[in-house]
Amino acid sequence: MKHSKKFWVEISGTMVVVIVGGTIGFTMIHAKGTEKESAYQETSLQYGDLELAFEEDGTTAISTDSQLPEFSVTAVTMTVEEVYVESGDSVNEGDALYKLTDDSVEAAKEYYEEAVADAKDDLDTAEMNYETGVLEVQYTYQSTLTDAENADASYSASLSALDATVAEKKAEWENAKNDIATYTNNLANNTYYTEAGVEEKEAAVTSATDAATAAQTAYQEQKEAYDTAKTTLTNDLAALQNLITSADNLETSRDDITTLMEQVSQDYGAVEAADESMSQAKQNAEKAQSDLQAAQKEAESAKQQAEQAAQQATKKKEELESKLSQLESDYQQALRDAVTKQVSIENEYDSTVLEAQYADSTYDATITTLQDAVDSAQSTLDDLEEEQNALLSLEDGVVCASQDGTIASVTYDADDTLVEQQAFVSYYNTQTISISVEVSQEDISKIAVGDTVSVAISGARTGNVEGKVASIASSATTGGSVSNVTYAVGIQIDNSDGMLSSGSSANVTFSYGTVEDVYYIETDALSDIDGTTAKVKQYDENGDVVEIPVTIGESTEQYTVVVEGISADDTCLIETEE
Incomplete structure (x- = not known):
């Protein structure tokens, strides 16, 4: 780092101290009994690839796993009779968590017995419909193809001559009328x-x-x-x-x-x-x-x-x-000759041909519909039987722990009614550390679930660790105006080695891309930032500090891309208070 000599200038009671050509310049202003001292650190454009990233702070926490009901809790009202655990308890797989009322369990069993029986009947009906439907559609398919083949030969032989005569006479008459209309229109409009x-x-x-x-x-x-x-x-x-x-x-x-x-x-x-x-x-x-x-x-x-x-x-x-009158008479005669047979033959032919054209798609669609009905009925039965088995596995209506672990939260109290998609309990998952951070509205669109992030955890001896974006809130959690709206973002980190703990401060770095071959400068060197415009400070030829407008691009907390306004040889100033 180079340093230049100092020189002093005094004008009307104002004293200025400037270090010319060095990295730091000091300006002291004395006016009306006040004193302000500013220091300027020199910087300049850098060239290369700029990684785009932003940082947010949060606190580590132990993740949790939820134990959800494996059977429907809405088909009948299911009520909690007794709660055996509380938050912080250690349990083993199979330990009792809750007891449901006998009436609830019995009502649920009756529901599933009826529902499974109905589902089996629906499956039997669907399978029978499939078997009879396949035979019917195969017969219809073959009949349609045969009819189409015969209809085509009959149609061609019966109507080819009639169609040709009618078409010829009609064309002569229509062409004459059109030509007359064209000539008349052209003459009237001076075409x-x-x-x-x-x-x-x-x-x-x-x-x-x-x-x-x-x-x-x-x-x-x-x-x-x-x-x-x-x-x-x-x-x-x-x-x-x-x-x-x-x-x-x-x-x-x-x-x-x-x-x-x-x-x-x-x-x-x-x-x-x-x-x-x-x-x-x-x-x-x-x-x-x-x-x-x-x-x-x-x-x-x-x-x-x-x-x-x-x-x-x-x-x-x-x-x-x-000639027009005679041409019309010839056409009408051709129509009378064909009308007695043409209408019925064409209708029959068109219907047969149309059915043949769609025979393959109709066959496939019908088979698919029949099979979908069977698959849907089977899926419904499988789901109901799986839920029924889960219910029947409860001994005396007791809900047991699905895994070993420590209880993080207990959802229900005695006399509570079970709610769909609401967990019985949640377990601490020490294999995973979670961090919740608030991301600004400006940055939220730059990230997605599944993105990899770098996390610095206070006190961690392993250095930065890798994490994943696990969730992004769909609605804002803080802020009232556009400038301070934030969204909750969940980060998860693998802790299978048990090296991390909860309650530690964490800094999360979100990287969302790289801009290549650009000029960029320290963001602290910019002032009056407004969208794509900003200002930088420089010394002029007299050693005075002046502001230069610049056009800016992508920006991070540390660096900002400069599109135009200054060159790589320009020295800019970062103001710091002394």
Whole structure:
């Protein structure tokens, strides 16, 4: 680290101490009996990959495992008669936890006997439906394919000639009507004039006329400007000549002569510019007149083309109108010939073909539906029997511990009613350490359940340990405004070696990505941070501290990406109070 020499400056009672070019500068300000002393530590941009992370603090705790009921507690009301344990008790698997009332247990047994019997009946019905349904769907499938094959041959032979005749006659009549309508519409709407572009070409003539007029006007204006510039040059030349010839002493008139010569030079430049503009304006006027003549010629040609097209359309329209009645009569006759047979044949054919098209999917869907019904009935029966067995395993209605361990919490008291999905008890799980931290609304979207975190635990001799995000609260737990809303996040750490304990302070580091090949600076060097903008302090050429605006990107508590505003060679200042 380099250090520079100090120098002192005193102005109107204010004394400034600055270390120039070193890592630390001190500024002491004395004003109206007050004193403020600031120190600046120098820093600069760093380049490379920046790991994005944030930290939160919490306290370690022993995790718990819950023992949930393995049977329904809502089908009938189940009531606790006696509680045998309390929090902190050590139990072995099979030890008594609760006794349920005999009435509750008996009511539950009766429920399961009826429910299991109903489920078996439902399964038998589903299996019978499956067997008969498969036979029916197989028969229907084969019949559909056979009918479709025969229907296709019959349909093709019976209707091909009728369809061809009807289609031909209808097409001739419809085409004639459509052509007549098209010709009529085109004539009424001046379509042929539109297709020939008459309106556009006439508009082009108008535009060309305006352009020619404007170009001629511009030429006249440029000519007048040229004449004016030329007159000004002539007058200034005469004034210069008169000044030179009338001066008694050229030395004393030098400034006036020089000024007038500069004016003459400007006048000459103006004449040249005006002459060039006038020549260009003349060329533009001549071209605009040529364009006008060409546009007029194109407009006349378009009118002739449109008139010829309209005459041809009128002639074709009259020819078709004379034939239209006979064409309609021919089509109606073809329809009468086909109507007695065509309707019934087509309906039968369409129905058969449609059934054949969907035969495979219909077969598969039917089999799937039948099998789903069997599977659903079997699953329901299996679940009920499993729950029934769990209930029947209770001796005298006593709920026993499912594992060895220490009781962390006891949910129910005597006379309480069991609630679905609510544990009987929870056990301390010393194999896992949990930590609950509050994460801000700004950071919560950066993490997900299953993410790996690094945890520093106070007093731990093993250094940082690895943990996992086990849970993220779906609703905020603290804060009222956007700036201080937080969400509870649960962290779990493997403690199978028993090295960790509860009640220790823990710092959790959440890493959520890396930005590569970026410039970044210590976050403490930034001030007035507002979204993507901030300011940094630097010394100017006089040694004064100034603020420079910068654009920033991703940020952590320690570092922030700088997008633009300063370069790698710039030295920035971190202010610290002395």
